[in-house]
Amino acid sequence: MEAATQPREKTMKVKVKIWRYDSQTGERALKEYEIEAPEWVTLLDILDLIKDQQDGSLAYRKSCRMMICGSCGMRMDGAAVLACKTRMYDIVQAGHVPVISAMGNLPIVKDLVVDMDPFWEKFKAMKPWLQPGYEEPPEGKEYRVSQERMNVIHKEALCINCGCCVSECNAMESSPEFLGPQALAKGMRFVGDARDGATVERLEDYSTEHGIWECTRCYFCNERCPKGVDPRDAIAKLGAEAVNEGIDRDMGAKHAKWFIKSTETTGWLRETELVPKTQGVISAISQMKFAMGLAVKGKVPPPFPPHVAENVDEARGLHKLVQQQGRQGYEGIVQGERSLARLDHHLREDGEVPPSEGSVGGMGSLTSADITPGEEPTAGKAD
């Protein structure tokens, strides 16, 4: 790495341990490396220095080194990172020696290089191309779509297919056939696109056995995504939209629907009814013995009379408010997300909000309400 040769830069000693692996021989070893490097280096720069100066056989992918190509996904201390985005200075200062290994949930070819074929197979399974909608674009020009409407898929469009989310996905670990966070986020990119005409077919496709509802909601994908795509949120949007479109055969969908119904009516989760509502009565009967055991131990409340929360009116009020705001399907989640993002971006360390020239639409407005496409922000809408 060229700039390391410039003498006047401040340098530091960097130590890393790397899991080496060769899929042809099956050899596997954790090796430690120590190298002198400029203070500004990233993990990717360190790998480059090691490959140049110590071991030319070290294998890893790289290209843009600016967080856009998605080549250098790998694990540091067991969690997926983009090597080019990971600065080493603080790690070195803390005296830590990180362990670098290949991403999870994908077969390793050599060292830090995984076989991405299973990843791309799932991407392709989403039919990831725009299917022209009912409306023709006017006069051979572009489709007319508002910025607000495009903002619905803003985050999903940021995905660089690096695989960090897939690496950390707990559901894929136990069920490798699960479509997984990146593929489903790609799916949301089309379901949320006003120009796409295949929304219902897509939601049907994505709601099958290894689709939307197989996600365990552990949020590791959101946690590890280096681009802020928040795949779990995308999956939630697909779920909300599927239910909204009446595609709710899957137990996961029924489960989610019962949560809403239950909290609206009692303010609590009516657990006893949850199983039959999710799995159906017949399936639930087979679990009676287990349920009785739980009841004996006091793990489930008696079903009758239903336990109603003291301030259940508040829960019902919230439910009504959400309905009034039109927060149904993915648009509701997007609306909530954008409000949170605004808080996130605009609060300075000292708690002050910097001046802003008002809304230009989309995320980040301080001076006007965050408006979901085509909806008024709050109450007053005719039922």
Place this chain on the structure above:
Amino acid sequence: MDAKHDVLVVGAGCAGMRAAIEAFDVGADVAMISKIHPTRSHSGAAEGGINAALGNASEDDPEQHAYDTVKGSDYLGDQDAIEILCQEAPDDVYQLEHWGAVFSRTEDGRIAQRPFGAAGAPRTAYAADITGHVLVQVLYEQIVKRDILTYEEYFAWKLVVDDGRCQGVICWDLLNGGLKVIGAKTVILATGGAGRLYTGTTNAYACTGDGMALALRVGVPLKDMEMMQFHPTTLAPTGVLITEGCRGEGAYLLNAEGERFLERYAPNAMELASRDVISRAEQTEIDEGRGIDGNVLLDLRHLGAEKIIERLHGTRELAQTFAGVDPIYEPIPVRPGAHYHMGGVDTDVWGLTALEGLYSAGEAACVSVHGANRLGGNALMETITYGKRAGRHAAEWALSNTTVTVPEGIVSDADSELRELLARTEGERPWKIRDELARTMHENFGVFRREDQMQRQGEIVDRLRERFRSVVVEDKGMLFNSDLTQALELGFLLELAQCMVVCGLARKESRGAHARPHDYPDRDDENFLKHTLVTWHDGPQLDWKPVTMTKWQPQERTY
């Protein structure tokens, strides 16, 4: 021969993918070879946008676009090629949008356009500051839709030439190891630029000029190789790109004294002058002691958090990660960095090279629409329009011609050459040669050029090539042997560097990116309104080619 196709596209960035889509739609059996997965291509790092006279932000027309481009090229661009680009650009952009490109929008829901350097109208259609990423995604989606075969992580090492035409590519299968021979009736080189010739570059590690070198090695001329564009806003130390879109949105460039120094260099266009002008202004400020640690400052603060977060989100992320600066509160230190090769494989307006069956498009090619200086936003447009045109012509030609032969001798020669390289154990590993090449190119063939420095650089590259002859590949394995491919890439870069030096020395004038303030400070239309051409016969051989003029005569160029 391991496989055979009508059309084989080498490189799968915007130009390569667009070419493959077009060839497929014409009806050809098409495949792509790429040393990295298509979505990893460096087209994805283009940030600011794509130029087309859509007229969505103000009155505009293709003629105005063409004039701006001709003037921006410092009159070295071929005007027929420029006119084609600007005429076809609007429909090509609409098509991307119909395929699903996630463009930013105007108030009335049309594709948003922002002002860019040296453009007479806000003409740069954009998707926030990730336009390239959005286009790479949409093109790859269309590749998947058509189920176009991609030889992923195949490194194109040699072109097969037989019977006076290009008939395939010999590649190294990076993931599994081994040489593969893929025959084709036509081959399209769309491998991008060679920014890795420089220390501070916006270019990815993959940008090693492979296609240019492949063409050069089979006797095809390269054009205008001295024309390397330096982008005015890149981050120290490695050259990560900060988009021109910042200035398009209104950012200022300041020197150490807090002065908007462009008042002294481009008083009308200011920060929106062309890239060559601004890079020279910055370098002058830095050289004359008005920089800060070798940088000037790009100030976005007055744009407000709102605009920065919405339209320059990725830029903020880059500045925070690589410079430790949040542009909402602090200016970003920036300096010129190697960015784009206006030069490349000499082609006609259908992407056809001097060799039958061989085409080129995108940054690897030189049609030439950029001449001596490319306008921001024109590169993505060129990849689409000329990718399409090359794909169409190559497919039509392939469909009317039927045979493909790969002589056994070519393959066995390649095989023994590779064995010899891998068997070598005594010698130098490539990285010191690579670093020295990049450092000296920056020093001696940068924003400003001097006769003596260029000469010295020629000698340096000669010596580096000598050292390269006994280079050692340490990794002897088959799986993902990037030690081998990086050595082969260095071989490409060294030849391209020599071509650049020869062309730079021959052009005794200052035009666009080729600035010689010490000996030839002015443009010399009488003697140098022509392209350099370079071919390889045991070394670079120089020739010249006239510029195609249609309706614009050279004028003084001020901004």
